[in-house]
Amino acid sequence: MAGAAPRFEKRRYVPPGVRAGRLALISVAIGFLALLLLAPLGAVLGQAFAEGWSVFLESFDNPDTLAAIKLTLLTAAIVVPVNTLFGIAAAWAIAKFEFKGKSLLITLIDLPFAISPVIAGLVFVMLFGAHGWWGQWLQDRDIQVIFAVPGIVLATLFVTFPYVARELIPLMQQQGSEEEEAAITLGAGAWTTFLRVTLPKIRWGLIYGVILCNARAMGEFGAVSVVSGHMRGLTTTLPLQVEILYNEYLFVAAFAVASVLALLAIVTLVIKTLVEWRADRRTG
């Protein structure tokens, strides 16, 4: 909290006209956000509990929904560790060393942010689909990638690719490498240096990157929708299950599943806020 305080010069005399202007701007800001963010969030919860707790809970007593939960957890369990490993490696190479083509590398890592999720799914169809580059080869060996779990994992990997790297690169660049250099000079091994020197410094940024990556991995819709084939109980993740239920006018069930995903988003934001508080308290 203390970090932000000096910006607000509360003791300054504020003329009534300026005060009214402030109030008006704050009201516009809060009104806009309430309409745009709180109304939909309220709608999700309102619809999910429209017919009470028991109906809400019954929504999850559906084999397809349970299968979707399992598939979503499986996908996240593969995608998040892989992209975390990638993020740490990319941040180490980029933040600790000076080499040619670094800015190009950073731009390329950001690429999945700029690309439509539908394109993220489409590229894997072009690679592994029946008419894709390797489609025939895979078909001859009876390997299913598109309209199967591997395709879902790949598309999710693509979409969540930059999250951890994006959190860690600026953080590690700002921290510099003097402490690591000291550790190496004093005889610590590479692994020890990373675990004992770097990891404690980047801990909070890493946690936030992982949480955000996880939220996107569990919530990705467009890319997964393109590669999944929407086979119920087999290739539907939670967001796809929301779509199926919604399109069948099973609104309570659709919003009940959606409320779980909304809860995940809220938890993500709470953790983000906690991480920022910690960071503020240490530097401020």
Add this chain to the structure above:
Amino acid sequence: MAAAWFRQPSILPGFGLTLGFTTFFLSALVLLPLAALVFKTTSLTWSEFLDVVLDERALASYRLSFGAAFIAAAVNAFFGFIVAWSLVRYDFPGRRLVDALIDLPFALPTAVSGIALATVFSPTGWLGVRLQQLFGVQVAYTWLGVVVALILIGLPFVVRSVQPALVEAQRDLEEAAETLGAGPFTVFRRIILPAVLPALVTGFTMAFARGVGEYGSVVFISGNLPLKTEITPLLIVIKLEQFDYNGAAALGFMMLLVSFLMLFAINLVQSWSRRRHSGPVDSGRRVERRRRPRNQKAGA
């Protein structure tokens, strides 16, 4: 062992391993699949390609996707600035909470915001009914619905881009202008706006780029009528569902091209803002505008 021309020497270990893994993973997961899409598109003849991308339905979808994304980004530039301004300059109860809430569209799965918006704005929904009664406007299942969804998706880009620029802006310049008799609008136009303009343009472009490609939050509220409320990403999905891989590839290629142009535009804006904020331009004034180091407290 990396050659000396390639990188500066360092005693830290792991360069080869981490850079090798990074480039391998990047190439395998991102660059190779993108190349497959480009390759597929180049296997079409020119006339096949143009037939797809200049088709009436495709042209209508570009108009909607780009038009709605532009309007949404403009609305976000306006309200996003007010939100960022209120969060940075004013203290009010719940400021922390509001600040945390800004990232909700990042964290909320797009399908969830899609069905939520469709419900709120549908003709029988909580807001839809009121808009219908008060203004006779229907939002859901029209192009306005697409705009609303894209406003939601783009908001954090503008706010998170403008906020740091406002924190860094020179308060004393504003105060000096006020002391010299400038009214609030002059201060805004001559002092504040120039300082945050690059950040605002960056945020606008990012929101626009994201809006053009957005799928999940739009398809539930847009109604998806061909030629009317069909966005380009949806058209790609439809072509895939009809096993029209060439058509999907051609449209996908167009969207990829747009993404690259957007990235390029964002980089241009950022290097423009870096030039404005550092650089030896009008060096006499630069020196006194040096800021105090970041972590030092005011008055220290």
